[in-house]
Amino acid sequence: MKILKQIFNIYTLIVISIYSVLLYIYFNHFDSSKLSDDNDKWGTFGDFFGGTLSPIIGILSIYLTYKIIYKQSEESDQNEFKNMFQILFQSLPEEKKEISINKLVGDKAILKLNSDFKLYFEINSKKDSNIPKNHQKNIENSFLSIKGDAKDSFGPFMKNLHNMLKFIDSYCADNRKSDYADLLRAQFNSHELLFIFYNAIGSTKHSKFKNRLIKFDFLKDIKDDNSIDPDLRNLFKVKQSKYPINFSVWKYHIRIEKNA
Template identity: 25%
Template structure:
């Protein structure tokens, strides 16, 4: 074992042994030098100060270098041990810091998982309520309605009559609020819940017209809104476009309009009824922002030319 390996193997117990050895060697040298002096000058104790001074000079001159050397060795051994302990402490602190970082990462991941699970539990519960409301207005009723659904009845009143513009059509739709109003309110709450509670979203509690229009759309926000959108039929989507019409941003429906645009909810809305462009549906392109229609494959007759 070389010197470096020996120094690396120093422990507090081995250092104590070294110090005991050094003290023993120092004591041995002191006894040896004192014995030599007494053997050479054995005239007993002197009464002269000069003799005692000479005796002190002899011991100091002989033993001081030896004691100094032994003290230096003891000091170096102590420094080596302290350095080793400091290195061990540093390594342990690094391990503790690394373990803490891993623990924090695991806790953050667990928290994210719990947040997502909590969000999805509420989301799918709301989605179930949405689907039930949609099914209720989409299912044919009694023979007195010629086996038509509530959705069919409302569409007939909105699109079959000669309404001059979207506001006129919206007024006609509101007359049937007792039939389909509940469904649109449920849909609005589902979309608002996605916007304000999706785990990676940027809106959160800051739900406003400004944040809806300007905040970045999170990937999962788009995914969950697409899930909701997939349940809407063409007929329901066309009525939704009329339902969200409003004159300006002071109207209570404006936030609903912004949600429709944010999530491209009209992407799968045809502009035709019975193979012909319907003026009301075509005019929605002038009311909604372009992103409301997403990457729609439906074109008006004028756009095909």
């Protein structure tokens, strides 16, 4: 409503300014410093203003109507975005609790999976006789190992996280995207962010997820983590790809990524 009020005030100011300019032009042209008692002159004066201002006011009215409709639609879209974001946001804690390996669940399971991933990667790297070593293949084999051990229990959690990032990327107002991404990032501690990092590089199929993490600098809190293998860091790079618009609310079509 504040924006619409500003638009209306600007519109009013423009109309008043045009009236003032036309009055000046009219009286200056006809050298009239006094009001006339002649009805004919008043008729001419009215015709001049009516003929000049009507088209201008008509154009301004059309423009004002367009801006009002556009702003209302924009505000409606952002309200829909906020509602859907909140729904996805609130589901994250429950999905994290579903992550399990052996008898460990939630946060403890994530710590175990991080440790196992690192161990599997070291083992696979030692077995790799290629020169240079095929780090991507070693990482993918390591990721498949922990995925199997956890029976893919972290799948829903990672898919939801990716969909939230896609949702922010595609439908959040440009000047609020970083705010929402930071709000989402603040929900994760350092070992959860490390687990997200492993998921991002765990398969070449996760490139869109990885690119969005980079775009929003989502893992900035673990940039200085010396425990991360340099070979793993080198694989955390942007691969150019077009982001399809594939997530939305009500008037949008929703498509969930098969791979987070």
